Amino acid sequence: MTERSENIPNTEPGAHGSKNEILLEMENINVSFYVQRGVIRAVKNLSLTIHKGETLTLVGESGCGKSVTAHTINQLIPMPPGKIESGSVKYRGRDLLKLKKSEIEALRGTQISMIFQEPMTALNPVFTVGEQIADVFMSHQKMKHQEAFSKAIELLDLVKIPSPAERAKSYPHQLSGGMRQRAMIAMALASPEPGLMIADEPTTALDVTIQAQILDLLSDLKKKINMSLLLITHDMGVVAEMADRVVVMYAGSKVEEADVYQIFDEPCHPYTLGLLNSLPSNPKYKNSARLEAIEGTVPDLLTLGDGCPFANRCTYVSEICAEVFPQAVDLGKGHTVWCHNYTKIDRSTNVEQD
């Protein structure tokens, strides 16, 4: 663990996903929040599969249920008001939703770890970075404080924090945003064999140069440790950089799932297309300073009907859209879309993939 790897340049997305062994399988998950105004159905009939060593990205805008989906896996949804209504989350064959609280606690931080969006607030301000990482070691393994602390320093080295022994004794407020995110990643790695890392918008709060470094670090670590990554983001640039497979979510439902090439080359859902069209790197913006946006706003989840939630913003909308949520359409090679009118999609302005 101590040896410091060279910064391996990021290879083509999709190249390092071994598609054999299933690590995590979510089936028909429904999560609701019971609030004063009513019931919010935050996640609807969602199924996901993550293979070993794979990076799955969950894409969608704020409030679409990405984080709730992630929190369903390690059961960090505040209950109440939240409730996992139905479904199963199988991790290495075990249904996590049926485990005891202590069994879940034992899995968190060892098999399933998580890093968060806000490195500014996600580290405890009153303990040093090293102590916090050491604490994770000590929670899961019989380890003396000193041993755990030196392991923590090793991890800080692994995530390429300069002079890790000194930094381990720093408090979070003494570190920069990028350093803190590295420390968070180190904390998520504090286990003998990490299985799945959930990264909830890990780069959103960082500036662009640091974003690239953190993403490099993540894909680098992923290869080295052979863990799987569930990456939550709303940034299609991050998707292009990191993803093996992509799940696009909208208002709590999955609307399209495909591998990263299919998503960028042949997006089949109007929402996916909208996301790609609003990317500044889209070639159609070469001679234009004005970016396109998807018209309208996300519907209120409290008053959402049975139809397609995207109907009110969709340029391809037809009558049936408001009434029935579309069936899954299998386009082959693992590409699935949930849209009544996917055949009418006009991809002439599609983004060029780099």
Added chain:
Amino acid sequence: MVKYIVKRLLLLIPTLFGVITLVFFMIALSPGDPARVMLGERANAEQIEELRQELGLDKPLIQQYGLYLKRVVQLDLGKSIATGQKITDEIKVRFPATIELAIWAMIFATIVGIILGVTSARRRNSWVDYTTMGGALVGVSMPVFWLALVLIMIFSVRLDLLPTGGRMNIRYYFEPITNYYVLDGLIIFLKTGESKFFISAFQHLVLPTVALGTIPLAIIARTTRSSILEVLHQDYIKTARSAGIKENRVIYRYTLKNALLPIITVIGLQFGLLLSGAILTETIFAWPGIGKWIYVSIGARDYPAVQGGIIFVSTFFVLINLVVDILYSVINPKVRLQ
């Protein structure tokens, strides 16, 4: 850090000047004449006038004030009118009694208060929470003297479990060493194996501790609850949980340390207030501390004693606040003392 402490200690001077001034005039302007009180009803005007001259009470008020200030600066709080003893000596004898009681009351209030507050916060909106917080509201609203009397009635008079007052069984031949009786009892036990002093000292402490500690306990419990609830919503608590830290550790290590800042503020303030609350408690439980002494001195119009006592208690109060501020920086590394 040292610089900061020195600066804070220097700031004590204006504070104390204000206290001394206020105390002096409040007492001087209150009705009653110490000379008359001391000589009794049958003294004639001449005798009274003579004594007033002797005590310096015939001089103009402003001159009396000047003289008093001059003496206080020399750390001379004067002599008690009632006993003729130096005030500083009187305080020296009584202070350990007050501090002993205040410390035990504070330990009781802090430990029980934090446990109740944490429990309430963890089981928010459950019957445990409602009961605890309801109880805390009752505790805060209860007058100390009334609570003290009820405690005596139940535990001393009806159940005959605990003594009604004093610090030590008067039938024991007890020679204080440090004047902190529990500590003395412990020392004697360790030296000679005789445990009755320790036990007696402890028994005498129970009721005054509960009486004195109930209000701070209630306040600490409520503060702890709200502070913990606030911290539980922070991102880093989610981080700790996502890393699989056990729930108890999340609460008592990760949350509590962050929640401690407001709790410590309250503890510091309450500790200061205890010293004034002690006047009532000490009086009812015949506890020979500063509080009871000030109370008796007021009745006797023993001006120097009252003034000296209040100045001493105020100084102590300010010092406790300083300790609290230093504790902040120990707990929260973001608070840098300059």
